Amino acid sequence: MTRAALLALLSHWRRRPLQLLTLLGGLALATALWSGVQAINAEARASYASASEALGGGRLSRLAAAAGGPVTEGEWVALRRAGWLASPVIEGRLGGPEGVRLLGLDPLTAPPGAGPLAVAPDAGLAAFLSPGGALAGRAEVLARLPPTGATLIEAPDAPPGTVLTDTRTARRLLGTDGFSHLLLSPDQPLRRPPLEDVAPTLRLDAPDETADPAALAGSFHLNLTAFALLSFAVGLFIVHGAVGLAFEGRRATVRTLRALGLPARRLALLMAAELAALALLAGTLGLALGWLVAAALLPDVAGTLRGLYGAEVAGTLAFRPLWAASGLGMALLGTALASASAFRRLATEPLLGGATRRGGALWAARRARAQGAAGALLLLVAGALLFWGRGLALGFGGLAALMVGGALLLPLLLDGALRLGERLARGPLARWAWADARAELPGLSLALMALLLAMAANVGVSTMVASFRDTFRGFLDQRLAAELYVAAATEAEAARLLAALPEGVRALPIASVPRPLAGLPGTVGMMRDDPTFRDNWRFLAALPDPWDRLARGEGLLVNEQLSRRAGLSPGDALEVAPGLVLPILGIYGDYGNARAQAILSEDLFRTLFPDTPPLSFGLRIPPGETDAVAERLLAAGADPARLVDQAALKALSLGIFERTFAVTAALNALTLGVAGFALLMSLLTLAGMRLPQLAPVWALGTRRAVLGGLELARAAGFAALTALLALPLGLALAWVLLAIVNVEAFGWRLPLRLFPADWARLGALAVLAALLAALWPALRLARTPPARLLRVFADER
Amino acid sequence: MNARPLLPLLLLLLAAPAPAQEPGPSGFAGLGAAAEGFAIPERGHDLRFPEDHGPHPLFRIEWWYLTANLEGPDGTPHGVQWTLFRTALRPTGLPEDQVWMGHAAVTRPGAHRAAERLALGGTGQAGVVAEPFAAWIDEWRLEGDLDGPGGATVTAQGPDWAYDLRLLATGPVVLQGDRGYSVKSPEGQASHYYSLPFLAAEGTLLLPEGEVAVTGTAWIDREWSSQPLSPDQTGWDWFSLSFETGEKMMGFRLNARDGSRFTAATWIAPDGTPTPFPDGAFDAEPLGWTEVAGRRVPTRWRVTLPERGLDATVAAVEPAAWMPLSVPYWEGPVTVEGSHRGRGYLEMTGY
16 A cells, blocks of 8 residues: 555656656755855865864964074973973975975974874874874875875875975975974963073964954855855745645645545655655755855865965865765755645645635635735844844844745735736736736745845845955955054064164054953054054044044053943943053954954053063055165065065955955856746746636737737746845845844954945846746747647636 | 883874884784894893983883872872883984883872873983983973982973972882893793882972972882783783881782783882792782773772781772873872881773
């Protein structure tokens, strides 16, 4: 019986290959988008994780020669024997400047999680300490190595483009004597003499936390994930539609099977098993597609993240079983979600009833109203979550409620618009066309919801990325206002460099000290009163005359992170040094930094922190003289590595966002494609069912070509209306991402910028997608043989 | 004999698959094969001082092992461990082919703190010189006149603790086994082994609970070999006990995979005269167990040496004296009750 029932159920798909195609295609596309983005994210994350583990990343403090150059073995041993747990690092390239990066660490003293054993734990210490040494790296990197005589150890977790080895082998291969720098273990012993007593020529570099690009990279990942989730939701609407149609189409089969004595429970199990099998099939297909998507996009993402994070991301994908499992899991979960209502109907509706539901306009209207009510309720929930909710999870929850609520409201709104059009229409054909569109709406509403979500995601994400770029550009202008940046190692060197500056160049001192601020880890910095800051810095909120009052030492500036986390506003008091409490004059945006920061006037800073003289300077240079000034500084002994050209830095940062755009645009196109597919499938399904409505219109003298044209116009109209409705939803989405999700995740809020030209282009694309989707059904209609149309009347008898 | 500490070092170096040019380990210990090219301990070889306080790089493994039983001003028992291990990667005798490992710990009732340091030889980060004596790894040092009137110092520290002790010899160097030749298995594996069990100690412990001024006694073990163990020996229980009578005893039990054991002991008279006892004379049986770091470890023992009328209970001062290092083991101070009263140190591996 079970076997017979299963065969009967499966026969449906043989008779309706289009429905099968819709179901599999929709789910496969949804899984592809989701898993593609996840693959990209996973690859990038794994890349930084391995890079930062192997290097100690930016997480560990370092000791480097203050005057530049290598750290000697003698200095290192002196530090160890004084109780400083430092470990040497040698960096270099094997095989010329374009060769493989070689990283030598001492496997015995490297901080936990760093060093060659961290990436090649199976190789064992003995391999690295053997006479020939060993090099650990990814297979493709090992293949690029010149002959070294060292044992090669394949380590998939090694940082991209890098081989790791011990310091002895690194010295031998690079022909160097000293160390590039020393890493300090995070757990230092109880007693240590001061650094200047042990190694006065070394400089302690704290981990670079003030401009942690990892936070930006994190933001990028988060936004990609949100986008992938939306794409998945779009796909689910398709699946929901297809499953609904399949259940509807098999009503008769189900009735027969039940009448033959198949228990409802077993029937439901059979259908669930059937769907699960289809979901696995589609999920596997989707994984393969997602792999292709990821492989196509990864070079751009890798470029973006290389720029953002400074760490290399492998340009090739590695297969991660967890990724595949999560993709399949999403496909199964999505199918379950999309078919839940169909199963509920199967279980609750009377066996013999409901046969006329699809034709029933009354029923459709009732359903639209019920959906609309649910949608409105969801929007309320979204509002409540976003207004009162705290935390990232609630932010995402609000986002989901917003999107689903908007989608559920769509049929009601479209119906209203069509009713209005019908009332305004003149002439019988026009009035029929409007009325017919209304009749068609229930069949198309799911596809249109998918289109709405796709468009809203497009508007939302591109608005967010563009706002991000704009804000970041402004931030770079603000932060990198000086033409050149130079850092000295000692006060004497700083004085020498400043003396070498020509007339007309203003040097703006930069210094900061780590200090807890309002109980949060943070830094206090200094700022000279200069037009550079007055002209370029923009406050998110400020008291009147903030610059004059700052210059007089009457207050301080804080970054947005500090103000949000500590709940501080302009005018509130903040303790910056023991016993010194100052009012906050202004709050500035600080993107790419997760830590609290406060800025004092130069005079006040020098008084409070006399032991921290400024050693870095931003140089304001008259136009055209930057190169000459740089040359003079180099001639005066400036370390070339610590002389930074602002224009180059800015160009690098902005290049990152161009690549971000490329990735976003590609994902946008894919999402729209998915929505177009949904529309095509719905229109094809409807085309067959609608012949009884079209035949009388044809019989009354409307040519088939006109009917086809009307189909096209209607599809375009639906798309245009949906696009119009998608706009506010997309903007709401962008606002949530910028003002809530980002704040929750990173502590800063990005201002929302509007880009109407993008919306117009997107609207046009949506209409085009709808026209393309409607083209085939319309053509088929225009070419329907008259005999088929006539048969409608014969069958109706 | 501190056979136990051998284990972490060997595992560290040999547990991972060796590359083609290194001989692979044979069985668990990998000790028989690993001796190739290295010097082998010889019975009848006379130890000479101060030369033999220094390293013997032609032997594969070697250690300088100090344990101290100390008391705070209120009589609270404390224990201190300071150990430096040397392992040769290759039988070249070259400093750069030596790997050094330091273990240090400080123990009191209710708290045990341990730390580890590693170093490759040839840089000066770690090493030992015989005259004037100094053994060090990083800032951890054991240096001075170990067996003479000049006195020595020992220091080590971890993230939240440190100790500084002064040591003064109150008795002679004691040769273990047959004049410093100590047999470790029925198959005849052996090491060179001597002790400095007569050391007075005083100094300061810096603990999170506060600074503690301590006085007491210390015991240094020196041992070097190339293949001290039989391949099927899986664990050790090692006792160094100082009795109120002024007598001392070193005894160990080597446990084989098949459940059999090999024991040896040296009874040390108050004037330092040693009497070695062969396999079977000394014995130790667990009386009570403690669950620590997910393992069951015997922390109360009955130790017997009938020839000397010894039948005593040895109990841990801190039963959770676990060393959670590269390879974990148990090491801590103990008290002795029964036929003899006293205190000492217990070391156990293979649990």
